Structures are given as C-alpha cells and as structure tokens.
Amino acid sequence: MIFFRLKKEPLLLFILLLIFSSVAILKADDEAEEGEHHERGGKSEEVYKLNNRSSVVPVINQKFKSECTSCHMLYQPSLLPAKSWTKMMGNLKQHFGENAELDPAVQKEITNYLVKNSSNRFSSNQDVIRISETTYFKRKHDELSPSVFKRKGIGSAANCIACHSGAEKNDFSEENVRIPKETAGKIKK
Amino acid sequence: MRILKIIKFITTITFISLTLSQISEASEAILKELAKEARTADIKFVQFSASTGEKLFRTERIHSNGEKISCMTCHTADPKKEGLTRANKVIKPMAASINPNRFTDMEKVQKWFKRNCNDVQERICTPQEKGDFVKYMMSIK
Numbered sequence: 001m002i003f004f005r006l007k008k009e010p011l012l013l014f015i016l017l018l019i020f021s022s023v024a025i026l027k028a029d030d031e032a033e034e035g036e037h038h039e040r041g042g043k044s045e046e047v048y049k050l051n052n053r054s055s056v057v058p059v060i061n062q063k064f065k066s067e068c069t070s071c072h073m074l075y076q077p078s079l080l081p082a083k084s085w086t087k088m089m090g091n092l093k094q095h096f097g098e099n100a101e102l103d104p105a106v107q108k109e110i111t112n113y114l115v116k117n118s119s120n121r122f123s124s125n126q127d128v129i130r131i132s133e134t135t136y137f138k139r140k141h142d143e144l145s146p147s148v149f150k151r152k153g154i155g156s157a158a159n160c161i162a163c164h165s166g167a168e169k170n171d172f173s174e175e176n177v178r179i180p181k182e183t184a185g186k187i188k189k
Numbered sequence: 190m191r192i193l194k195i196i197k198f199i200t201t202i203t204f205i206s207l208t209l210s211q212i213s214e215a216s217e218a219i220l221k222e223l224a225k226e227a228r229t230a231d232i233k234f235v236q237f238s239a240s241t242g243e244k245l246f247r248t249e250r251i252h253s254n255g256e257k258i259s260c261m262t263c264h265t266a267d268p269k270k271e272g273l274t275r276a277n278k279v280i281k282p283m284a285a286s287i288n289p290n291r292f293t294d295m296e297k298v299q300k301w302f303k304r305n306c307n308d309v310q311e312r313i314c315t316p317q318e319k320g321d322f323v324k325y326m327m328s329i330k
Contacts, residue, residue, distance in 0.1 A: 069278070070274075071274045071275075071276055071278055071279065072276035072277070073276070073277070073278070084233055093307075093327065097254070097275075098275070098304070098308050099303070099304040099305075099307040099308050100304060101303060101304060101307075103300075155277060158276060159276070159277055
C-alpha cells in the first residue's frame with residue numbers, strides 16, 4: 001500500500017485526493033465539450049475519409065463509444081453508408097448472432113450519429129451491413145487469401161485493428177499496415 | 190511523530206473501508222431490488238442461492254444455431270479471470286471480490302442480463318435466476 005509508505009501527514013492524502021478528483025472533473029468537462037463541438041459542427045464529410053490522410057481525428061459520440069465498444073472494436077461511421085447503418089441499428093436483437101438491444105432513446109441517438117457521419121462513397125443502393133462484404137473492402141483486400149484472415153493473430157476480417165493498428169482512429173493508410181505472421185501468438189485485444 | 194503515524198493509519202483505513210462499503214452497499218441494493226422483482230413475479234419466492242447461480246453460470250446447452258454455449262463461453266470457467274467476447278474484446282472479471290464495480294449499477298445489470306440471457310438461454314432470465322447469479326458472483330472469495 002503506497003499510503004503507508006508516505007512519510008508526510010495524512011493531510012497529504014487529502015491533497016492527493018483533491019488533485020485526483022479535480023483531474024477527473026476536468027476530464028469529464030473536456031468530454032462534455034467535445035460532444036457540444038460535434039453538435040455544432042454538423043455534417044462534415046471531409047473529416048470522415050476512409051483513407052484518412054488529414055490530421056483531423058473524427059469526434060466520437062460518447063454513447064456510441066460506450067455502447068458499441070464493449071463487445072467489439074470501434075468501427076468508424078465512415079466504414080458504411082447510411083442505409084447500412086439504419087438497417088443494422090434497426091435489428092439489434094440479432095446483431096451478427098448476438099443480442100445487442102439498446103434503450104430506444106440511446107439507439108436513436110447512436111443511429112443518428114452513424115447516419116450523419118456515414119460514408120458517401122458507396123452507391124446509394126448498397127445496404128450490406130457486414131463491412132467486410134462491401135465492394136470497397138473486397139477491392140482493398142483482394143490480394144489477400146482468405147486464410148490470412150483466419151490467422152491466430154487476426155481471427156476474422158472483422159478484426160481491423162489486428163493489421164490496421166490505427167483503425168479505431170480512422171487510420172487505414174497503407175504505410176501503417178502490419179499483418180500478423182502465421183505463427184503470431186495471442187489474438188490482439 | 191507516533192501520533193501522526195496513527196492518524197495516518199486511521200485515515201487510510203477509513204478511506205479504504207468507506208469506498209469498499211459504499212460499493213458493497215450498492216451491490217446489496219441491487220440484490221434487494223432483484224428480490225423485490227422476484228417477489229412480484231412469484232409469491233412463493235424465498236431467497237437467492239449462490240449455488241443455483243453457479244449452476245446457471247456453468248450449465249452448457251446447445252443453442253439453436255447448433256453451437257454449445259454457456260456463460261463460460263465468454264466469461265471463462267473462472268469468474269475471477271478476464272473473459273473475451275467473440276469479437277476479441279476483454280471482459281473484466283465477473284467476481285465482485287476482484288472487480289468491485291460489478292453489480293453496482295442496476296441499469297447495466299438489467300441491460301446485460303437481457304442481452305446475455307437471450308444469447309445463451311434464448312429467453313429472458315427470471316428475477317430468481319438473476320438474483321441467484323448475482324449472489325454467486327458476490328460470494329466468490
């Protein structure tokens with residue numbers, strides 16, 4: 001216990017506690033502000049480019065982050081067109097074989113966020129909900145044999161971060177791709 | 190200086206026990222709420238049982254998709270260990286002794302029972318089952 005090793009008075013404990021709590025409060029404030037910026041910003045297609053060469057990091061909706069990343073990595077809204085997101089969010093009872101039901105208000109907020117920031121690079125009649133089944137994904141990965149995705153360190157094509165470590169920040173750039181070798185150990189978490 | 194040491198010790202202990210007691214109070218409150226739910230659902234409700242909860246956690250069944258499934262599929266056979274979702278995300282330990290924040294937020298508890306009971310049992314869980322499960326997770330030392 002670090003507290004026991006402290007040579008100073010108990011007052012120090014209180015000071016430490018004060019510092020910790022103010023840091024926490026400041027952080028919470030920052031997050032709240034981020035949300036506001038997003039609201040004010042509105043739709044900005046330029047930010048959400050698949051091959052993100054710009055230095056702008058997309059603003060992430062906090063509900064989307066907390067609800068959608070407990071089971072899987074953060075998939076950027078720009079990875080699918082609006083139609084796909086609407087379709088997916090309308091059937092959370094069967095979400096890729098699992099139940100991912102949400103409170104209706106939360107579901108609406110997240111759907112709006114996804115639609116607002118969805119990709120505009122797909123032809124409008126596309127409503128594939130599996131990212132790896134989109135024409136764009138297939139074209140970008142056509143040099144890889146299906147067995148690559150089954151490697152221990154990857155698992156499936158849904159695990160973008162196994163090869164694109166910046167995937168959650170929308171960085172899918174070619175130069176940052178590192179494909180785990182066949183013998184790779186643990187699945188990347 | 191000795192007196193200062195004693196004060197320091199007492200303050201530390203108070204801090205730790207206050208935090209822990211607040212957390213365990215929160216999980217006790219959840220059990221109470223589940224008991225209320227259980228009584229409403231079944232007037233013959235007596236109490237929750239940790240051993241029945243453990244059975245629920247460990248019993249495997251065949252899902253309609255043909256796969257063998259149980260709580261252990263994602264949470265591992267040891268609730269004190271980290272689990273892994275099917276999409277490679279780490280799940281914090283279920284045992285309250287290891288992860289004191291477990292079962293302290295009723296909304297979260299209900300959300301995950303709804304999802305996971307539907308996934309594993311292909312039905313919702315009864316209030317009795319939920320209480321048994323929580324009691325088991327709180328009883329693990």
